[in-house]
Amino acid sequence: MQTVLGANGQIAVGLTRELYRSRTHDIRLVSRSPHKVHDTDQPVAADLTDAEATSRVSKPLKEMSEQLPRYRGDDVFDSSAFTRRFPDLAVTTYRDGIAQVLGGAP
Numbered sequence: 001m002q003t004v005l006g007a008n009g010q011i012a013v014g015l016t017r018e019l020y021r022s023r024t025h026d027i028r029l030v031s032r033s034p035h036k037v038h039d040t041d042q043p044v045a046a047d048l049t050d051a052e053a054t055s056r057v058s059k060p061l062k063e064m065s066e067q068l069p070r071y072r073g074d075d076v077f078d079s080s081a082f083t084r085r086f087p088d089l090a091v092t093t094y095r096d097g098i099a100q101v102l103g104g105a106p
Contacts, residue, residue, distance in 0.1 A: 003057065005048060007031040016041065030057050 002019050004012050007029035016037045019027055025040045034043035046053040048061075055062040083089075092100070 001026045003028040005030050007034045
């Protein structure tokens with residue numbers, strides 16, 4: 001059994017076809033509104049951000065979804081502990097960091 005999450009997307013459909021062709025015909029497709037790619041596919045409707053819904057798919061998937069952020073509010077990052085631990089670390093913007101990695105000066 002292979003399980004494909006987000007099964008209606010372009011990549012998932014291609015993956016499903018390749019799994020069917022080269023590995024197995026026992027494929028479970030999971031998404032909010034799954035559609036079969038092959039007659040033998042097993043569609044399972046589940047919102048992967050809902051732990052109760054994912055429990056219908058598998059216990060490990062339910063446990064994984066319980067560890068994901070709940071998306072009910074913005075994440076807040078407090079950098080004060082990091083700054084105290086690494087006081088000599090220079091803070092750069094995202095754009096400046098990319099420029100430095102690519103070898104150009106900001």
